[in-house]
Amino acid sequence: MRECANAMNGPSTLKRRWPRAFVRIALCVLLIGEPLAAHALPTFDDVRTQWRSSDWLLLSRDGVPLQRTRIDRTERRGDWVALADVSPALREAIVVSEDRRFYEHSGVDWRGAAAAAWANLWNTRTRGASTVTMQLTGLLDDERQRSGQRSIAQKANQAVSALWLERTWRKDQILEAYLNLVPFRGETIGLSALSITLFGKAPSGLDEREAAVAAALIRAPNAPYAKVSERACRILRDMNAPERCVNLTAFVQLAFARPAPALLSISPDAPMLAPHLARRIASETHPIAGARVTSTLDAKLQRFASDTLTRTLVELNAPAHPRNVHDGAVVVLDNATGDVLAWVGSSGGLSGARDVDAVLARRQAGSTLKPFLYAQAIDERRLTTASLLDDAPLDLPAGGGLYIPQNYDKDFKGWVSVRTALGSSLNVPAVRTLVMVTPHRFAKTLTALGLPLDQSGDYYGYSLALGSADVTLLSLTNAYRALANGGVAAPAVDVVRRPPAPVAPQRVFSRDASYIIATVLSDNNARTRTFGFDSPLATRFFSAVKTGTSKDMRDNWTIGYTSRYTVGVWVGNADGQPMWDVSGVTGAAPIWAAIVGYLHRRVPSVAPRAPAGVVQTRVAFDGNIEPARNEWFVSGTQTPIVGLAANANPTDQATSVSRGSTRQSASSPASAAPRIGSPADGTLFALDPDIPATRQRIMFERASGSSGHSSWRLDGKPLGRDERVLWLPWPGRHVLELVDADGASADSVHFEVRGAAARQSTPPHSIGVPPTPLTSTRQDRTANGQKL
Incomplete structure (x- = not known):
């Protein structure tokens, strides 16, 4: 033992006795170090399990990667790459460059060590004696890796560890771990990060020239590109591909000049599908580097929604007739669970504010609040869908003067039923309804639905009937989901939690009123006065939908639900600029129609069953104000004939x-x-x-x-x-x-x-x-x- 210690701590003249000393040290370390190495070295499974990329990864509900977000700013590490996903060219380049007899030795290349020792004695430049296995043992020991020490004792310890590693790991495991742990250029650690950063592709796609450059960087990670290309050319000759050395210096220079991507992915060409949701989840859960968070998103639906939004906005801004609409957002909710199935926060490259999450941005709701107003009026037994409202000019005193709502086409419709008023989105009847309900009580209802109203109803006044309040697309879509669920509101869910996070459902509307509103929003005939018979709102299956547009054409909404899903779409401009020539059915509605069509391409959507508290009655309108029809009523409010009061003049009210x-x-x-x-x-x-x-x-x-x-x-x-x-x-x-x-x-x-x-x-x-x-x-x- 004393001889071993003297050999390991001898004077600097040990260099001249290298071959003899190396053998003595190796034998000593083998005697005392191998039992320790058996306990010090981890297993391959441990190394792979403990690997952490520098990013955290957002997954879809079925495990598909959606979005990467970098956390570790000191190193760039990608996902672990299996050896089967590494190109054969790179595996060959590593072997010929770092360890020619990798598949022959048992951890230590004794022939190579002897040659290196002899050359070292005569100061001759050689390849080196460290095998891939020996280098891997150094990579597994962070302290040795970072210290950069290369003493004889440590070389011997690496040899011992390598021998033990070869007894417990397979060759393919050793090479796989080495490629994932070896540092390359700058902050880049591992083959995945290098391949994407330097070449913009996955490791499986590296050709011979790219593989040679990657292998050349292992010896001198931060060498200038001329040195790297010189070494890469020697590797190509060893690979019997000298013709690939042509223009190699320019190729290396171009690769080094490539800007590093913000995020790493094994599939670098795949778009980042959910940046805004990932940012929201990160702010709430604070994931660590390497974490994999499973969201509720459906990857295929997310991609379809994003592509549909982009395509529609491109069409709306065609050079022949530009509409000045550059931003949009989409949310899709599962009615039963509240799972967020799609979350598209912006139009990406089309937007001047692509980092703004339009799903959470507050915008004026427009006419999308009207269904909630009429549902409340029906619940309070103030109206039925057959009730007549006077669609005539209306002056209401307000704090700043007169509040004078206008209708869709300015030649007022006169007396109309609630079904027509809601279906055709008439403004004056909605304001008259709010006068009955009162802004104060209606604001409380909207708050119960989860809409983020910051002020009381009196602050908004009668304009609240026409959507003067600011809401988010997520909250508005989830409020419509309450109608789809029979009037019960519950929070939406964007991350898969096991066990599920507790929710507190709240009944806002009766099942009866919710059903009656659904019959109106799904009634294409009720929309015809405003939207005509043929519009994107008319689907081939059951759907209840409403459009809305804010003042000055700054926001355009389409929100609606089927028997299984609730879909919300917003288009506009993030900076608040008005759109040009975009009506209620030309902006967001085509996107909504495409998404609900995709959702129900194979799955039917059926109308809800009538609850026990509603009845259907044949209704005739006195004076043929509207054609006779079958109408739904809350039980006890039905009437077979609807007419005007004695003091109402049906001929004058239409003007x-x-x-x-x-x-x-x-x-x-x-x-x-x-x-x-x-x-x-x-x-x-x-x-x-x-x-x-x-x-x-x-x-x-x-x-x-x-x-x-x-x-x-x-x-x-x-x-x-x-x-x-x-x-x-x-x-x-x-x-x-x-x-x-x-x-x-x-x-x-x-x-x-x-x-x-x-x-x-x-x-x-x-x-x-x-x-x-x-x-x-x-x-x-x-x-x-x-x-x-």
Whole structure:
């Protein structure tokens, strides 16, 4: 033992007695070190199990990798690569470069060691005596690896460990572990990280030249590219491929200049499918490096939703008719479990803010809140879907003046049923319903559904009926899922948890009201007044769906559910810019229709069964206000005939009426004088974003009893002599006059139109007379009837 110690700690002159000393040291270490090595070295399974990449990985529900996120900033380590997934060229390059007799020796290449010792004695340059197995034992010992020591004693210890390793590991395991643990250039550790960083491909795809460069980096990881190419060329000659040395220096230089990717993946060409959900999960669960988190996402659905969103936005921005819509988001929920099956947070490269998660961004809800309003009114027994609402101009006092909601096409529909009002997304009936329900109680309902309202209902006022509150796509989609589940709200789930995280379901609507609302949202006939018979909302299977658009065409939504899934889509611009010429069914609706079609390409969607608390009754409408039909009612509220109250005038309600005018009535002595009945002085009009601009009109009407010997003049230009004039609105402040036969102004009002019109070079004409043009020729198309 003392001789062994003296041999290991001898003077520097030991170098000149290298061959003899090496043999003595090796024999001593074999005697005392092999039992220790047996306990010190891990098994192959331990090494592979303990390997941690520098990223954490988000998986789909069935284990498909979706997204990588880097955590360890000190080293770049990819996934563990099986030897079967390494190209044969690289395996050959490693063997000829580092250990020619790898498959022949038992851990120590005694011939190579003797040759190296002899050459060292005569100061001759040699390949070296360390085998792949010996290098691996050093890699398994972090302290030795980092110290960089190469003393004779440590060489001997490596030899002992190598001999033991060869007795317990197979050759393929040794080579596989070596390729995964060996450091390459810079911070790169292991073949997976090198292959993707340097060559942009998986290790299985490396050719002879790439393999030679990779092998050359093991000896001198940080050498300049000229040295690396020189060594790689020698390796290629040993591989009998000298022709691959042509232009090798330029190839190495180009590989070194390749920018390092932000994330590593064995499949580097595969897109990162869920960056926004991964960021959300990371902020909540703080995964460690190498962690693999299983989400609830469906990988195929996630890819389809992302591709559909991108394709639709590209079509909407075709050069022939650009719509200025660059962002979008998609959420798909499982109705029964609440699992998030798809989470597309942005349009990727099309977006100027691709890191913004539009699934969680708060945007104005538009008309998507109307189903909840009518469900609450039905639950409170204030309305049925056969109830008639007056779709006529409405003035409501608000804190800043009059709140005057506008309808889809401005020639008000008159008396309509709740089914028609909701199906065709009419604004004025919704506001009238909110007057009954009250903004305060409706806001509490929306909060119970999980919508993030920061203020009380009184803050939003009557504009809450038309979606003035800011919501997120996730919360809004999950609120529709409550309707799909019979009025019961429960949180959505984005990570698979075992056991599942407890949830607290809350009943918000009755099963009866939820079912009745579903019959309306799935009724294509109820939508025809606004959307026509043929629209993306009409599916070949059961689906209940609603669109919505916020003021100034900044947000376009389509939210709906089938018997198994709830799908929410938002399109717009992350920076809040208005879209151009995008209506309620041309923006988000085609994306929604494509996704629900994909979901039910093989699985049917059937309408829900009627609960015990509802009855179906044949309803006739007095005066043929609407055609007779079968209608659903909460039991006890049904009625076979629906008519107007005695003081209601069905012929007048279909047209515009005076908005709080204080002018003299027809019975007054001055009734013959020309007077403007509508609009009232100071009226503010807010255009509806769900309506195509060419279909929107404002009605100018003489007061009852006014003289017919007068003509209209708008902004100083003649506008006709009819009793009522429909004008295509144009944003701005306007002056409307009635002029007598002498051309003098007999009456005038000032009003303002807020919103936008289609982008065009000149303002639209109405009755051959163009309104006053705006200074800008690029206009967003519409605006909602919000609180002004």
